[in-house]
Amino acid sequence: MLMVGNPQMEDVAKLTKNTFTKDTGIKVNFTVLPENELRDKVTQDIATQAGQYDVATIGAYEVPIWEKNGWLHELDSYADKDTGFDKADLLKPMVQPADVVFDCVARERSMAQATDLVAKGHIVVVGVGAAGTTPIRLDLIQDRELRIEGTLMYTxxxxxxxxxxxxxxxxxxxxxxxxxxxxxxxxxxxxxxxxxxxxxxxxxxxxx
Incomplete structure (x- = not known):
């Protein structure tokens, strides 16, 4: 997994080792690069379709650029072709809706997932704003008495x-x-x- 060197991604590496690897026995190797190097590396790999990493992290800055170039594909299209992938099992550990759901992509699909996962009367927090218009289901917001809140990324x-x-x-x-x-x-x-x-x-x- 290729990721940027920052405290949040360091937490991801620790959580992966303490939970994912512990539960599945699958070891994940991390390669950490400065933001500018990672951006160049991942963009080159995606553009040439010759990447050496199974997973790479990207930020909100890259998403609209890659989407415009046709480099982003929905996970569903890959999951449908993989007979060993169980969609129903993806959210199995979540036995009940969450009190707070953070949407750090702010796209139509992620907002739809957020409103599906949050408990009635609770909060969806938007942590990263995407450029342009993001459709949301106001009927669900009203019917389930949800609150949509924005938060600054940095204080x-x-x-x-x-x-x-x-x-x-x-x-x-x-x-x-x-x-x-x-x-x-x-x-x-x-x-x-x-x-x-x-x-x-x-x-x-x-x-x-």
């Missing part, structure tokens, strides 16, 4: 912690910043930021 405390790490030198920003533009070239900077080859694009301001 003020997260920013303070990140700045402290940068100031201390613990984080090498040279590996993250892939382009720098002067203030008068801000329009070019925004255009460059849409290029998947870039990770972080900065606009510099001279003087106070």
């Amino acid at each position: 003020a405390e997260d920013y303070r912690a990140a700045l402290s790490l940068i100031v201390s030198g613990a984080v090498d920003t040279d590996e993250i910043v892939t382009a720098t533009y002067a203030l008068e070239d801000a329009a070019q900077a925004f255009a460059a930021a849409t290029d998947p080859q870039h990770v972080k694009v900065l606009v510099t301001v001279d003087g106070p």
Whole structure:
């Protein structure tokens, strides 16, 4: 499994070892790369259909780009062809609806799944906003008395912690910043930021 190096993905690796591997006996090997390297690697593998990894993580940034290029396919299409895959068993551990469901994709299918999985009178939290319009079933929201809430991905405390790490030198920003533009070239900077080859694009301001 190819994944980006961040605390959330480190938790995934730990949970995989402590639960999935423990329950199934299947060992998962993880390859961790910085965000910019992972994005280039996965995009190249998907575009050439010659990837060496069984599973790779992607973010909300890549989803619309890959969807536009026809690189995304619904899991159902693969599961239907695999006689050894039991769809009914996928959510078997969930013996009752959840009080809170986090939708970190915010697409029509994920929102439909979220509203199906959440208990009546409880909450669906949208953690990542997708560009464009995402249809939802308002009749189900009303009938099941559900609440849809949005949440910021990063809090003020997260920013303070990140700045402290940068100031201390613990984080090498040279590996993250892939382009720098002067203030008068801000329009070019925004255009460059849409290029998947870039990770972080900065606009510099001279003087106070």
